[in-house]
Amino acid sequence: MTTHLESEEHKALRSAVAALGRRYGRDYLTRAVAEGKPLSELWSEAGKLGYLGVNLPEEHGGGGGGITELSIVLEELGAAGSPLLMLVVSPAICGTVISRFGTEAQKETWLPGIADGTRLMAFGITEPDAGSNSHRIATTARKDGADWLLTGRKVFISGVDMADAVLIVGRTEDARTGRLKPCLFIVPTDAEGFHKNPIDMELNAAEKQFELVLDDVRLPADALVGDEDAGLLQLFAGLNPERIMTAAFAIGMGRYALSKAIEYARDRTVWKAPIGSHQAIAHPLAQAHIDLELARLMMQKAAHLYDAGDDIGAGEAANMAKYAAGEACVKAVDQAVHTLGGNGLTREFGLASLITAARVARIAPVSREMILNYVSHQTLGLPKSY
Numbered sequence: 001m002t003t004h005l006e007s008e009e010h011k012a013l014r015s016a017v018a019a020l021g022r023r024y025g026r027d028y029l030t031r032a033v034a035e036g037k038p039l040s041e042l043w044s045e046a047g048k049l050g051y052l053g054v055n056l057p058e059e060h061g062g063g064g065g066g067i068t069e070l071s072i073v074l075e076e077l078g079a080a081g082s083p084l085l086m087l088v089v090s091p092a093i094c095g096t097v098i099s100r101f102g103t104e105a106q107k108e109t110w111l112p113g114i115a116d117g118t119r120l121m122a123f124g125i126t127e128p129d130a131g132s133n134s135h136r137i138a139t140t141a142r143k144d145g146a147d148w149l150l151t152g153r154k155v156f157i158s159g160v161d162m163a164d165a166v167l168i169v170g171r172t173e174d175a176r177t178g179r180l181k182p183c184l185f186i187v188p189t190d191a192e193g194f195h196k197n198p199i200d201m202e203l204n205a206a207e208k209q210f211e212l213v214l215d216d217v218r219l220p221a222d223a224l225v226g227d228e229d230a231g232l233l234q235l236f237a238g239l240n241p242e243r244i245m246t247a248a249f250a251i252g253m254g255r256y257a258l259s260k261a262i263e264y265a266r267d268r269t270v271w272k273a274p275i276g277s278h279q280a281i282a283h284p285l286a287q288a289h290i291d292l293e294l295a296r297l298m299m300q301k302a303a304h305l306y307d308a309g310d311d312i313g314a315g316e317a318a319n320m321a322k323y324a325a326g327e328a329c330v331k332a333v334d335q336a337v338h339t340l341g342g343n344g345l346t347r348e349f350g351l352a353s354l355i356t357a358a359r360v361a362r363i364a365p366v367s368r369e370m371i372l373n374y375v376s377h378q379t380l381g382l383p384k385s386y
Helices: 008-035 040-048 067-079 086-101 104-116 231-267 279-307 311-345 353-363 368-379
Strands: 121-124 140-144 147-158 165-173 180-188 194-198 209-219
Touching (some): 040 067, 040 104, 067 086, 086 121, 086 165, 086 180, 086 231, 140 180, 147 165, 147 180, 165 209, 180 209, 180 231, 231 353, 311 368
Parallel strands (some): 121 165, 140 165
Antiparallel strands (some): 140 147, 147 209, 165 180, 194 209
16 A cells, blocks of 8 residues: 655655564554553664654654654554554654644653653543533643642543653633633643543553543643643644544554455455455455545645644644544454454454454544534534534
């Protein structure tokens, strides 16, 4: 699955990351999940090779590229069967926000470690009562002298057990209007009053999900990222890369499942010929391939617009890419399992666990229905329903 839209450098990056992915692969990920361990070896090696920080500035230890390059890294690791979910979070969301809006001190403290994999930052926006409505975020920060006191709850926060800090979306009171406005804070995971509780998930993933309880967590003034009055702008600067990277995650997973189904359909013989020679098997796999390729085109467009500085254009394309990739991934996984029949449900072939994992891209970080709402009123100009 190559594309003529990519430069020679991008093709070389794709090839190099694919080789790294094959050295680890699905067996490595499955073993880590069974043992309850994070994907530390792969994360560390990807960091040393410069893949984790390809989107971060060179002056802070990154590769000087953009989300275009980082999405290639995640897609190829996914296609090899060992995607790194925290690529979506640490370099794509947190690294982007800090490199665009952080102080020089924040950049120097965090970006080199995020780039080489020695430091990891999680991202906390989702709340139990806010759901898709980020305007209802109840986590609040109030001034106490020069410090901030942060109080609230977050849910479905990935990788907190591996993280040095969490970039928390909270709200502060606007002195002029009295209204609450969004702000982003860097919160160390060892801070007093910071509590994490694992969420028991049916989803088999190496990265665990957590509920966070923030009980008057005291933060210094410099924990605030960027301008207190530009919180919404900063937030969306992180959410567009999140959607693009979720698309990459989904496309990689879909490609992995499809490759296993194609291999099986070529070899498995029932009625004197490989089952892949039958159109009932071949055509749905071809359709799945087409859908994944189309989703990748929109992902590339979104990444290009974002890297070019077109936040508004990137917002529309990133949402559409995430929607298309989520749908394509679910269909590809479903068809792959069906192609293998009973074998598709065995541990030996390892596809059944992807049925649950594939749904994540439909649900997170924003549901497909909210994307349809976005396209309805932002793109088509239809009245809002909420």
